[in-house]
Amino acid sequence: MSGLLIGYARVSTDEQDLTAQRDALTTLGVAPERIYVDHGLTGTNRARPGLREAMAACRGGDVLVVTKLDRLARSLPDARDIVAELTAREVKLSLGGSVHDPTDPVGRLLFNVLAMVAEFESDLIKMRTREGMKVARAKGRLRGKKPKLSPRQESHLVELHHAGAHTSAELAELFSVARSTVYRAIERARPAAPSAS
Structure with a gap:
């Protein structure tokens, strides 16, 4: 058999x-x-x-x-x-x-x-990966995840938030991001909040 x-x-x-x-x-x-x-x-x-x-x-x-x-x-x-x-x-x-x-x-x-x-x-794959990471690091690309919002978008979001025209959920939908991204943007802008209002 x-x-x-x-x-x-x-x-x-x-x-x-x-x-x-x-x-x-x-x-x-x-x-x-x-x-x-x-x-x-x-x-x-x-x-x-x-x-x-x-x-x-x-x-x-x-x-x-x-x-x-x-x-x-x-x-x-x-x-x-x-x-x-x-x-x-x-x-x-x-x-x-x-x-x-x-x-x-x-x-x-x-x-x-x-x-x-x-x-x-x-071995070639490992070497290419190491080289790619080295190049990315040298170009400053290897710094974690790319921000969801550009600086201009973030300041626009914060302005809209301070104007009080939109809720956090609406802002998240408007900018196609998660609500946590909206909260973080608002948090980052907090020291500047009094002058912006």
Whole structure:
């Protein structure tokens, strides 16, 4: 009796979608209920609940299926550890439909190259993120959230408030902001309030 196909999919951020990976795994023959996922976790993080469940679901003779190696691991040591664990348990690994044979020298070489590329890509992403933050900091852009109101809008809001023509709720609607933004603007203008009235 041939083993089961167990699928694993992962995306690094909560904004990313798993649909493409799920569809690819289904196309490769994995039943939807046997697909385990991790959402918002990087491949460099080995403590992934979805991966743990997928590994636990595998029995001898089964095949763990991933669309690409970088979904499984983002570092060479991790990729090797996972394969060693699967091999010891007589579980095969399928990368996009191609079953990896750890006893084949060419297969092993290809696997190591793919793992090194995944690790390299991960390092590049980290480096670009650090560089982007450094540039943003240098340009003064990395100072928290952008204010909801421009200085001119804020002073207009405060003037309207002092005129007493609108409630805080109406001001919030008028300027398309939350009521808390209105309160903060009024609070900031408080020392200047006597002269403005």
